[in-house]
Structures are given as structure tokens and as C-alpha cells.
Amino acid sequence: MANISNSFQKCFSCDLTEKENPLVSIQYSGEHKWVCLECLPQLIHGSKNLDDYI
Numbered sequence: 001m002a003n004i005s006n007s008f009q010k011c012f013s014c015d016l017t018e019k020e021n022p023l024v025s026i027q028y029s030g031e032h033k034w035v036c037l038e039c040l041p042q043l044i045h046g047s048k049n050l051d052d053y054i
């Protein structure tokens with residue numbers, strides 16, 4: 001049975017869906033992740049660390 005909550009991709013960090021905020025696809029350490037435009041700057045500036053989520 002399809003899970004409706006899985007029909008939208010989610011930000012790996014804050015769980016916002018692509019319906020609420022544009023998501024950017026990133027590839028890191030062999031992992032594919034989606035990150036929203038709110039969290040992307042925090043990754044760039046180092047206040048969030050991808051290693052904490054993988």
C-alpha cells in the first residue's frame with residue numbers, strides 16, 4: 001500500500017517536503033540526500049554537518 005507521506009521528497013535535516021520549500025539534491029559520501037533552501041546555507045556555512053545525518 002502506498003504511503004501518501006512518501007509521495008513528496010523531504011529535507012533530510014528539517015523534514016520539510018518539496019511541497020513546502022524547494023529542495024536541492026545533493027550527493028555526499030555515496031549517499032543521495034535532499035536538502036531545502038533553508039538548510040542549504042547552514043550546510044555551506046558549517047553550522048550543520050552532513051556527517052551528523054549519515
Ligand SMILES: [Zn+2]
Nearest residue numbers: 011014036039
Ligand atoms: Zn531543511
